[in-house]
Structures are given as C-alpha cells and as structure tokens.
Amino acid sequence: MNWHRLDREKTVDMINSVRSAAEALLFSPITSEAKCTRLPFYSNHLLYRLTNFASLPTFSMDFIGDGEKFVYLDGSALPILQINQLAGLNLTPDTVIPYLNFFFLNVRLEEGEIIILKNPEEAASIDIYDDERREDINLQPEHASIEQNESGTYIVKTPIFLDGTLVDAQLTVDRLGHVIVKSLGMMAHNQLQ
Amino acid sequence: MSDMLKAFGTTGSTPTGPGYAHPLTEDIIREASSLLMEIPEGRRLLEYAKKNDITFGAITGRQPSYQVTDSHHLFLICPANTKAVDLEEMACNLGIGIREIEQPSVGIPRAVTGIAGQDLERITFNHMLDIIIEMCKIADEFVAVKGSTKLVDRIEKLGHSELHRGIRSGLPHQELANILSKTIKSV
Numbered sequence: 463m464n465w466h467r468l469d470r471e472k473t474v475d476m477i478n479s480v481r482s483a484a485e486a487l488l489f490s491p492i493t494s495e496a497k498c499t500r501l502p503f504y505s506n507h508l509l510y511r512l513t514n515f516a517s518l519p520t521f522s523m524d525f526i527g528d529g530e531k532f533v534y535l536d537g538s539a540l541p542i543l544q545i546n547q548l549a550g551l552n553l554t555p556d557t558v559i560p561y562l563n564f565f566f567l568n569v570r571l572e573e574g575e576i577i578i579l580k581n582p583e584e585a586a587s588i589d590i591y592d593d594e595r596r597e598d599i600n601l602q603p604e605h606a607s608i609e610q611n612e613s614g615t616y617i618v619k620t621p622i623f624l625d626g627t628l629v630d631a632q633l634t635v636d637r638l639g640h641v642i643v644k645s646l647g648m649m650a651h652n653q654l655q
Numbered sequence: 656m657s658d659m660l661k662a663f664g665t666t667g668s669t670p671t672g673p674g675y676a677h678p679l680t681e682d683i684i685r686e687a688s689s690l691l692m693e694i695p696e697g698r699r700l701l702e703y704a705k706k707n708d709i710t711f712g713a714i715t716g717r718q719p720s721y722q723v724t725d726s727h728h729l730f731l732i733c734p735a736n737t738k739a740v741d742l743e744e745m746a747c748n749l750g751i752g753i754r755e756i757e758q759p760s761v762g763i764p765r766a767v768t769g770i771a772g773q774d775l776e777r778i779t780f781n782h783m784l785d786i787i788i789e790m791c792k793i794a795d796e797f798v799a800v801k802g803s804t805k806l807v808d809r810i811e812k813l814g815h816s817e818l819h820r821g822i823r824s825g826l827p828h829q830e831l832a833n834i835l836s837k838t839i840k841s842v
Binding site for chain 2: 516567591
C-alpha cells in the first residue's frame with residue numbers, strides 16, 4: 463500500500479474525531495501518527511491508519527473515511543458494508559480482486575483466515591502473520607477466472623488459503639459488496655509440484 | 656476448524672455499539688480470566704493484577720490481541736464475531752498483557768517513546784523475549800492441566816518453536832536470547 467502521512471494538524475483533527483471517552487487512553491495526539499491510502503473500489507473514501515507509538519509494539523487502528531467522518535474497521539463485515547451503501551462501491555473486473563483482498567484482510571470470518579493466493583504454490587510458503595503480504599490488496603492471482611452475471615454479481619474462482627488449507631474456491635461478490643465463500647474442494651498436494 | 660468456533664457468552668456476531676468497547680466485554684474478560692485461573696501461572700498473574708489495581712477492558716478489532724496503555728489499564732482486542740475467536744488465545748493475551756505491566760517490577764523496562772535508538776532496540780528485544788517466554792509458560796501449563804495444544808501450535812505458527820524447545824529444556828537466558836536473535840534475523 464502507498465501510504466500518505468497526514469500532517470500534525472490533520473492527525474489531531476482525526477484523533478479528535480475518532481477518540482471515545484471510554485477508551486481515551488488508546489489515543490494520544492502526542493505519540494500518534496495518522497496516514498491514509500487510496501482504495502481502488504471507493505471514489506471518495508480512503509483507508510486511514512492511526513498508530514500510537516507510545517509503546518512498542520505499536521498499536522494501530524484502521525478506519526475508512528472521507529477526511530471528516532471515519533468508520534472503524536472492527537473485524538466484522540458491518541463497517542465495510544455500511545460504507546459500500548453510503549459511499550458507493552465501484553466494482554469492476556479490475557477492482558473486484560482488490561476488494562476481496564481488502565475484505566479478507568479486515569473481516570474475521572468464522573471459517574478462519576482467508577488469503578487469496580497468487581498461485582497454488584504460494585500455499586507452501588505463505589506466512590499468515592506477514593502483514594506486508596496480506597496488505598498487498600492489489601496482488602492479482604495468476605489463474606483466477608472472473609465472471610459477472612446479469613445482476614452485476616461477480617463470481618471469482620481462484621485458489622485460496624483457508625485456515626491453513628489450500629482450497630479451490632468460488633468467491634461471490636454482489637453489487638453491495640456482500641461476499642460469499644464457497645469451497646470447490648481441497649487442492650491436492652501434487653498440484654503444488 | 657471446529658475448535659475455532661467457540662464463543663464468549665452469547666454466540667455470533669453482535670453489532671458494535673458507539674465507541675470501541677466490545678459488546679461482550681464482560682463475558683470476554685470473565686471467560687478469559689476463568690480459563691487463566693485453571694493454570695498456576697494464570698492464577699499468579701491474576702493475583703498480581705488484583706494487587707496492583709489493573710483494570711481490564713475489551714475493544715473490537717480484527718485480530719485477537721491486547722494493548723497495555725499504562726501500568727493500570729489493559730485492553731483485550733477481540734473480533735466482533737466471537738465465534739472466530741479461540742478462548743485459550745484470549746486467555747493467553749490476558750496473561751501476557753498482565754505480564755507486560757509486571758515487567759518493570761522484575762527489571763524489564765517498558766519500551767516507550769523517547770528512549771534513544773540502541774537502548775530502545777535492546778529494551779524492545781528484552782521485552783519481546785520475556786513475553787514469548789511467558790507465552791510458552793502459559794502454553795505448556797495448558798498442555799499439562801488441560802491437555803490442550805492449541806497455544807503450542809500457535810507458538811509454532813509464530814515461528815518460535817526452537818525458542819520453545821529451548822525453554823522446555825531449560826537453556827540459560829542468554830542462549831534463549833541468541834535463539835530469538837537468530838529467528839528475527841532469518842525473517
């Protein structure tokens with residue numbers, strides 16, 4: 463992700479906008495830094511990251527916002543779906559994979575961690591704690607098929623890493639950004655060779 | 656995957672209210688504390704927290720984690736959908752969060768802003784080593800008391816299996832530091 467660091471004044475404005483009385487200890491204008499990056503599927507909202515450097519390891523919170531209002535990404539799909547409805551979701555064959563990468567990065571599903579793999583071979587070496595890899599939302603799988611049906615829903619078929627298992631999956635994204643994950647079966651080990 | 660589907664209190668996804676507090680904060684803290692009470696190190700840490708007026712909170716977040724804000728406040732970070740959360744991982748986070756607050760009293764200073772470069776690096780390293788040792792201790796006690804290896808598996812996934820073996824075999828502290836240093840350099 464290409465991050466743009468906010469100046470001090472905008473950082474303080476953002477902290478004042480997102481801080482809550484109950485958890486004020488988490489937000490310190492003196493020791494925090496804010497940055498933002500563009501998301502290809504939103505035209506007027508950015509991803510914001512607020513990091514508190516008061517202690518190490520640092521502590522970060524991510525938001526989607528328009529510069530004035532910010533919605534906290536709390537690990538559920540709700541904030542993303544809320545923004546999709548309010549701001550509009552621009553899904554195209556070019557942005558559907560970044561959207562799915564972003565969705566799986568920010569939503570903790572019951573099924574476990576999901577990562578769209580660049581190729582099946584990547585399953586052997588991928589590190590689910592590698593933030594840099596996971597945050598590369600523009601990474602396109604090499605052999606994905608992307609189709610769109612009459613209602614505008616995208617259907618993506620691609621290998622994914624599902625809670626530690628290599629799975630051939632069908633990922634469905636409707637126009638409002640709801641995501642359905644369907645396993646088409648585990649991929650055999652010989653497909654890794 | 657079934658072992659990941661336990662939930663705190665009521666099950667399933669709950670809409671987040673205003674602020675960042677997890678809607679199931681009380682359940683999360685009660686159940687994580689209760690689980691921690693089942694092992695000796697957990698009981699010691701909870702006693703330390705009680706004696707030192709440490710208060711616990713829980714906020715929503717994507718990854719189960721924790722954040723110490725000062726010597727009296729510890730926040731657990733828990734996904735809104737608690738079905739996706741492993742209880743032992745949350746109990747462990749509570750334990751190592753308390754340990755982080757305890758560290759200065761056992762000669763391990765907190766890594767905070769304003770400390771000069773190399774000192775900060777050394778302090779951060781010592782902090783990290785101590786937290787991993789604590790995590791291994793909690794994991795081993797869960798194996799001994801409950802026969803559960805989930806935390807051991809997590810330590811392995813985090814890349815600390817060699818360090819864990821070193822701790823189990825009683826290696827001196829300096830040798831454990833050498834292992835961690837090697838692990839960090841290989842990443």
